[in-house]
Amino acid sequence: MSTTGIAAPVRAQNRRVLVAALVATVVMLFTAFAAAYLEHQGAARAANKWSPVALPGVVWINTAILAFSSVLAEVFRQSRRRGLLWGAMGLGLVFLGGQVFAWLELRRSGVYLPTNSYASFFYILTIVHAAHIALALVALATAARRPRIASLCVGFWHFLGVVWIYVLFILKGL
Amino acid sequence: MTETVESPTAPDPKPYQWNNGSGPGGGALLLIAFFLIGTITVIAGFMAGWRPPAASEEGQGIDETITYLLVSTGVIVLVGHAVLCWFLLKGGGTSEYRRPSAKTEWLFGLIPVILMLAISEAGVLIVSGPVWDSLFVEKPVNPVRVEVIGKQFEWIVRYPGKDGIFGKFALKWVHGVDNPAGLDDTDDNALDDVLNGKVLVVPVGRPVVVSLRSHDVIHSFFVPDFRVKQDLLPGYTTEIKFTPTRTGKFEIACAELCGLGHYNMRGEVHVLPQEEYDTWIRSQTGHFGG
Amino acid sequence: MLDHPAPKGFLSRYVFSLDHKVIGIQYIVGAIVMGLVAAYLALLIRTQLAWSGAIQQPEDYLAIVTMHGTLMVFFVVSPLLSGLGNYLIPLHIGARDMAYPLLNMLSFWIYVLASVIMLASFLMPGGAAAGGWTAYPPLSGSESFLPGSGWGQTLWILGMALFITSFTMGGLNFLTTILNMRTKGMTLFRMPLTVWGFLVATVLALLAFPPLTAAALMLLFDRHGGTSFFMVDAVINDQLIAMGDGTPLLFQHLFWFLGHPEVYVIVLPCICLLFEVLAAFTRRPAFGYRPSIYALLCVGLLSMIVWGHHMFVTGMNPWVGKYFSIATVIITAPFAVIGVNLVASVWRARLRLATPMLFALATISAIGFGGVGGLFLGTMTSDIYFHDTYFVVGHFHLMIGTVTMLSIMAAIYFWFPKMFGKMMSEKLGKLHFWLTAPSMMAVFILMHMQGLGGMVRRTYDTSVYTYNEGANSSLTTPITILAMIAVGAQAIFLWNFFYSAFKGQPSGRNPWEASTLEWEAPSPPPHGNFGDELPIVHRGPYEYSPEGVDQDVLPQAAPDPDVASTDTEIPE
Numbered sequence A: 001m002s003t004t005g006i007a008a009p010v011r012a013q014n015r016r017v018l019v020a021a022l023v024a025t026v027v028m029l030f031t032a033f034a035a036a037y038l039e040h041q042g043a044a045r046a047a048n049k050w051s052p053v054a055l056p057g058v059v060w061i062n063t064a065i066l067a068f069s070s071v072l073a074e075v076f077r078q079s080r081r082r083g084l085l086w087g088a089m090g091l092g093l094v095f096l097g098g099q100v101f102a103w104l105e106l107r108r109s110g111v112y113l114p115t116n117s118y119a120s121f122f123y124i125l126t127i128v129h130a131a132h133i134a135l136a137l138v139a140l141a142t143a144a145r146r147p148r149i150a151s152l153c154v155g156f157w158h159f160l161g162v163v164w165i166y167v168l169f170i171l172k173g174l
Numbered sequence B: 001m002t003e004t005v006e007s008p009t010a011p012d013p014k015p016y017q018w019n020n021g022s023g024p025g026g027g028a029l030l031l032i033a034f035f036l037i038g039t040i041t042v043i044a045g046f047m048a049g050w051r052p053p054a055a056s057e058e059g060q061g062i063d064e065t066i067t068y069l070l071v072s073t074g075v076i077v078l079v080g081h082a083v084l085c086w087f088l089l090k091g092g093g094t095s096e097y098r099r100p101s102a103k104t105e106w107l108f109g110l111i112p113v114i115l116m117l118a119i120s121e122a123g124v125l126i127v128s129g130p131v132w133d134s135l136f137v138e139k140p141v142n143p144v145r146v147e148v149i150g151k152q153f154e155w156i157v158r159y160p161g162k163d164g165i166f167g168k169f170a171l172k173w174v175h176g177v178d179n180p181a182g183l184d185d186t187d188d189n190a191l192d193d194v195l196n197g198k199v200l201v202v203p204v205g206r207p208v209v210v211s212l213r214s215h216d217v218i219h220s221f222f223v224p225d226f227r228v229k230q231d232l233l234p235g236y237t238t239e240i241k242f243t244p245t246r247t248g249k250f251e252i253a254c255a256e257l258c259g260l261g262h263y264n265m266r267g268e269v270h271v272l273p274q275e276e277y278d279t280w281i282r283s284q285t286g287h288f289g290g
Numbered sequence C: 001m002l003d004h005p006a007p008k009g010f011l012s013r014y015v016f017s018l019d020h021k022v023i024g025i026q027y028i029v030g031a032i033v034m035g036l037v038a039a040y041l042a043l044l045i046r047t048q049l050a051w052s053g054a055i056q057q058p059e060d061y062l063a064i065v066t067m068h069g070t071l072m073v074f075f076v077v078s079p080l081l082s083g084l085g086n087y088l089i090p091l092h093i094g095a096r097d098m099a100y101p102l103l104n105m106l107s108f109w110i111y112v113l114a115s116v117i118m119l120a121s122f123l124m125p126g127g128a129a130a131g132g133w134t135a136y137p138p139l140s141g142s143e144s145f146l147p148g149s150g151w152g153q154t155l156w157i158l159g160m161a162l163f164i165t166s167f168t169m170g171g172l173n174f175l176t177t178i179l180n181m182r183t184k185g186m187t188l189f190r191m192p193l194t195v196w197g198f199l200v201a202t203v204l205a206l207l208a209f210p211p212l213t214a215a216a217l218m219l220l221f222d223r224h225g226g227t228s229f230f231m232v233d234a235v236i237n238d239q240l241i242a243m244g245d246g247t248p249l250l251f252q253h254l255f256w257f258l259g260h261p262e263v264y265v266i267v268l269p270c271i272c273l274l275f276e277v278l279a280a281f282t283r284r285p286a287f288g289y290r291p292s293i294y295a296l297l298c299v300g301l302l303s304m305i306v307w308g309h310h311m312f313v314t315g316m317n318p319w320v321g322k323y324f325s326i327a328t329v330i331i332t333a334p335f336a337v338i339g340v341n342l343v344a345s346v347w348r349a350r351l352r353l354a355t356p357m358l359f360a361l362a363t364i365s366a367i368g369f370g371g372v373g374g375l376f377l378g379t380m381t382s383d384i385y386f387h388d389t390y391f392v393v394g395h396f397h398l399m400i401g402t403v404t405m406l407s408i409m410a411a412i413y414f415w416f417p418k419m420f421g422k423m424m425s426e427k428l429g430k431l432h433f434w435l436t437a438p439s440m441m442a443v444f445i446l447m448h449m450q451g452l453g454g455m456v457r458r459t460y461d462t463s464v465y466t467y468n469e470g471a472n473s474s475l476t477t478p479i480t481i482l483a484m485i486a487v488g489a490q491a492i493f494l495w496n497f498f499y500s501a502f503k504g505q506p507s508g509r510n511p512w513e514a515s516t517l518e519w520e521a522p523s524p525p526p527h528g529n530f531g532d533e534l535p536i537v538h539r540g541p542y543e544y545s546p547e548g549v550d551q552d553v554l555p556q557a558a559p560d561p562d563v564a565s566t567d568t569e570i571p572e
């Protein structure tokens, strides 16, 4: 029996379908949260109980960091210079640290998970997003050694950046 | 398990031979069995014993929908089974076979689409629409208004009292038998509100609007004889309407799982003639004596 | 030819195998084990209802009902389909394995872990979860409402989260495999309908499970983080318990956004595989191959936008209710197309009434009854009456209990020779059939009658209500006895399954003279499925009794005979 394995083009195609399906599930997940948020906001506004808390300023710095990380990752994708990838991942870690800082900051100002539904949504959305970022960092780390999956990993990283903007949009814009 | 020495081209060691022992007879037996189950079901579905006769106008409307569906879908099920039986009995015999053209196949797809859309949407829009509207959309004329509160595991009925206005309430005021409904004893409207254990007393022939609220979890207010059912959501107020058509005592069941005593959350509706109802309601004093 | 070499040791061959066939059988056996537990629970339910002795307390009863429902839907029927899909998809489409064998193995072992956690919840203080398989908060949110809503419910959420993870991993695999790993000539419109069923079901599952994950996470936060997504202040024993002001209905929306498609996730593959069995035993092509596929796609699409039909009595806006009703009953149209095609597939048949065929025919009957029952529940006003009665219990058991079980039985009897290279006993198979199918149908059809009588579900003791006296309660004991027959008959199946796996008559490569690719492989197929060369597909899946060819069947992989067949288009 020959041992050529699954042909390379099929493999590439597999990865694309896999990532597309993952993206679809993540989209559904955050759509569900957004729907929940809207429903809650409507009910709470009707009862005059809606009280958004001010997001800690570090959140905006985090946003910038994540955006910059995406830029580095994109340049890596095109130039394949590994140092850039480490940079992007480092910034990803800094983002996570920044998120932890944001949570602590909120805590310090007396806003806890159960404080009100806005706070609950802030925490649950950021926690779920952070969990995805953490997993994506693992994926990026493997991308360094396996150039074939690099593009997809970087693409997924961009996608999580977009999800972060979406999260901010839910929390500030809706 | 998946190991094998066979190579795909080697002949089967001892090929299994299809033995055509049971002819179409077995198939007929089979389908006749299911056909019988079907017929019995459909007939049984009509038997009056299953449902207590509807005792509200809305219930009669709902019964019409049920009857409509029993008839239309009963026919579908019976015809479907009959056709299947016939196909099985008849068989086809020869291996000479002209396959249906794509056109035939699409046509056979179109027929059920049209048929089912007609039957089902007629059921929703024509048969059931007006009843739904009368339940939830149209304003009831001269209704009796009562409130039913659900808690683990009993019902509390509240009437607005002589002033015809329900007083304020809040969960924080709920206190044992002193104040089971959580009424505000500083609110004038609340002082004359009448509470009445587990029995909902209503007059016959007039629409009754029941507002529903819960003290703990989700319950569901269900009167089988009236065919109406409505959930009680904690933190919200929901409403259901019915117009009793005959006097008597009917049961209230809780239809949504609400805890260990769910099965035992029984209440009653007493439907009285208007005059008797009037005397009864006049004889009631407010919970706070107002 | 494969990434992973043929396994050598016992562990890597049978336990931590990467081979889709072994994983498929593992799933099936795992599901059979969980099925025994869940069926035992079903009998406990029925005994309590028929002879309400003092053995069960209400807390036991509710935990049993909840766990029976949860286990049956997520830990028996779903993994049975994961197993069948795993086994069949690569063989059906001419692939050597799944696209991601490691993911596949992980998915199975996570399922095992989830099952263990679910079972362990019986041992928790307060017992297993008891708030129903739907786990509606607030009831499921706090121990103070129900003892089972303590640790039992937490483990339930954990088990469900793991199950979702496992099922999603499996789904990713199914999707990539079906889309990319098809052999030469296997165009989408030459795929067997079974594969189509799995494809649509997988897409639905991938889209519908995330909202349930969100709901489970929020419920977990409500229970252990003090949030109030779904919880509302309550008074218990005169104590005001501050739980916030959440929206309980939100959970129901999220749950049913999954819950309704989930029903199709498990029903669609079951219905689709019937076409395959029917074709082989009628020696006729499945009727309406393409219309069925389009109907399937319609059902899938519609199933995502009708979840509100579970919430007609929650006090939703009446116009929204109307919309959900109108949309729901539209589904009967594509379903009827599939039903008509199933029946028409038997038209002018050259019947071979082997056990798989008997099960397939009975399933058609069950689809008929189950399908029309749905109309009573999708029409908004009749649902006001039927909601949460035994009519609902009867209906969903017909669809996701009877249709699935009978059809999976058809599948197991049909593909068993491929899995083990042995035949199952026909005699025992027929006995199993005659004891199972009529009794199961009768059990659940009779439950509809109790629902017509207004009998409320999830009730520990139905005799509390006087309206249950007479017609309603006269059925309870007969149902229980029939259920015992239905469950008891599975002993015959188990014996037949395990005995035949070792001692059955050798089946050869293609005992049913069927046309699809899996029958080209030896039975059981070796590691890598198809020898050196993958089969090449020349035509659609069901070329039985081909026109103008003097042959009973033209297998998908057979080269064109002298006379052109009807379907000679070049693969796209």
Ligand code: HEM
Residues within 6 Å of the ligand: C042, C043, C045, C046, C065, C066, C068, C069, C070, C072, C073, C077, C131, C132, C133, C134, C393, C397, C400, C401, C402, C405, C440, C443, C457, C458, C459, C460, C483, C486, C487
């Ligand atoms: C012969 C076999 C079975 C019998 C006798 C049986 C019996 C029952 C009964 C009597 C109930 C209702 C209990 C109540 O509401 O108080 C129930 C609930 C349920 N069953 Fe089955 N069942 C069987 C098989 C299945 C199968 C195969 C499934 C697969 C999907 C299933 C899924 C469920 C679900 C989801 C519930 C709802 C649980 C709840 O209310 O939370 N059952 N079963």
Ligand SMILES: [Cu+2]
Residues within 6 Å of the ligand: B219, B220, B254, B255, B256, B257, B258, B259, B261, B262, B263, B265
């Ligand atoms: Cu209840």
Ligand SMILES: [Cu+2]
Residues within 6 Å of the ligand: C259, C260, C263, C306, C307, C309, C310
């Ligand atoms: Cu549904």
